[in-house]
Each structure stands twice: as C-alpha cells, then as structure tokens.
Amino acid sequence: MPASIVMTVLAADRPGLVRALSETIAAHGGSWQESRMARLAGQFAGILRVECAEAECDALLAALSALESEGISVQAKREAAAPAEKRETLTLDVVGNDRPGIIRSLSAAIAGAGGNVEDLSTSLESAPMAGHPIFHAKGVVSLAAGSAPGALVAAIENLGPDLSVSVDL
Template sequence: MKSNLVMTVLGPDRPGLVQSLSSVVADHGGNWLESRMARMAGQFAGILRVECPETEAEGLVAALKTLEKDGLSIQFAREQAAEAPTRQTVSIDVVGNDRPGIVRQLAAAISGAGGNVEELVTGLESAAMSGHPIFRASGTVALPEGAAVEAIVTAIEKLSPDLSVEVK
C-alpha cells in the first residue's frame, strides 16, 4: 500500500536544498510526484506531493524533519483521497493596474461566481510605456460541471474597468 504526503517547505535558500529534499525522499523509497517551488526574498518556498510505501511514511517524515536543523520549516499532511466532484477547469489570465487588495478582490470574484482557485501565480510587471507596476495573475479555476465560464469573466471584469481577463 502507498502513502501520499503533501508538504510545505520554507527556509533560507541555498544551493543543494532541493537535492537534499529529493535524496531523503528517494532514500525512503519515495516518488516525488509534483511540486511548486520558488525563491522569494532570499527564501525557498515549496509545496510538494510525494508517494512512498506505507511502511516508510513515518521514517520519511522523521528524516525530513532532521532537515529543520538547517533552518527549514516543514509541514506535512496525509493526502486524503476523496471522490472528486465532476468539474470543469479553465485557465485564466488577468492583467491590470496594481493596487492593494487586488488578490483578495480577484479571489472573491472567482469564489462568488462559483469557482475554486486550483492554482494561481501572481506577480508585477513593468508597463511597456510608463514603467508603472502592472499586476498579472495566471492560473487554473475549477467550476462545477455545467457552470457558465462567462460568469467568472463577468465577475472579474466588474472589479475594475482596467482589468483584462482571458479564459481558455
């Protein structure tokens, strides 16, 4: 039987950090299934999902915890395999002027239209002509089967006339 662990890792970035994590996973018969990792303000931030034999799960967690001596903070959760409801997913790309609270507004618009944020990457870009900060968000939104994709677009566009929304 297999055990799936979802974990977050946060700590000072350094060369070899991912190699250390992946070596511990492999040493316990684990398989690194998926991850998202980034360097932000000198910190490593990652979320990952690994699978290992059930008999190795506790040993894997204990071995990963030993990396905390290097300044890492690691949180674990066992993956709960539940029957997923039927849904459709869409990719979104939102661009507009940056302002405080824009992510909160975007998340509220998506949720209010019945969507669930599955993945979201946000950042700032420099406007081509003026150089002022432009907000960009790209990600995946899940909608209940049969829900109107246009509801997401309408909800986001109602936030501000400067927002451009593309859904695929």
C-alpha cells in the same frame, strides 16, 4: 496503495536545498510526484506532493521534520485520495493596474462565481512605456459541473475597468 504526502518547504535560499529534500525522500522509497518552487525575497519556498509505501510514511514524515536541524522547515501532511468531483477547468489570464487588495478582490470574485483556485501565479511587471506596476495573474480555476464560465469572467471584469481577463476552456 501508496500514501500521498503534501508538504510546504521554507528555508533561506542556498545551493543544495532541493538535493537535501530529494535525498531524504528517496532514502524512504518516496517518489516525487509534483511540485512548485520559487525564490522569493531570498527565501526558498516550495510545495510538493510525494508518494511512498504506507509502511514508510511515518519514517519519512519524521525525517522531513528532522530537516529543521539543517534550517529547512517542512510542514507535511498525509493525504487520503479524495474521489474526483466532476469539474470544468478554465485557464485564466488577468492583467491590470496594480493596487492594494487586488488578490483579495480576485479571489472573492472567483469564489463568488463558484470557482476553486487550482493553480495561481502572480507577478508585478513594468507597464510598457509608462513603467508603473502592472498586476499579472495566470492560473487554473475549476467550476462545478453546470456552472457558467461567463459568470466567472463577468465577476472578475466587474472588479474594475482596468482589468483585462482572458479565459480558455
């Protein structure tokens, strides 16, 4: 059974970062399974999951750590496959006026309703015609089987009258 490695990658953005990472993974027989990458404030930031043969895992982890000499910081952890828990997933779209603490409030509402953030992307957008910043979050939240999706929507809507929430089951 292959080993699964989950990692975060940070570096000053420049051409060739993903190539250096993918070559290191391939040199150890690794298979790039899934990832999210972005350029944020001049920095490359990525999260990814790789599978490799158990016999290659330690060597791959050492090689990823050695990328630090090229200015690429990698934090990697071997993960054991966890048994899948029966959960319902919902796609969330939240839009509203930006304000300090909005992520803290949103994450507290999700957790309070029994939700787990599976995927979340946030951005600030310019409000049409007004130009002030609008907060926009898109993501996937899972709920334990038997939880009421309506409770999650209500918890988020209770954060303020200016938030628009849509949920797809």
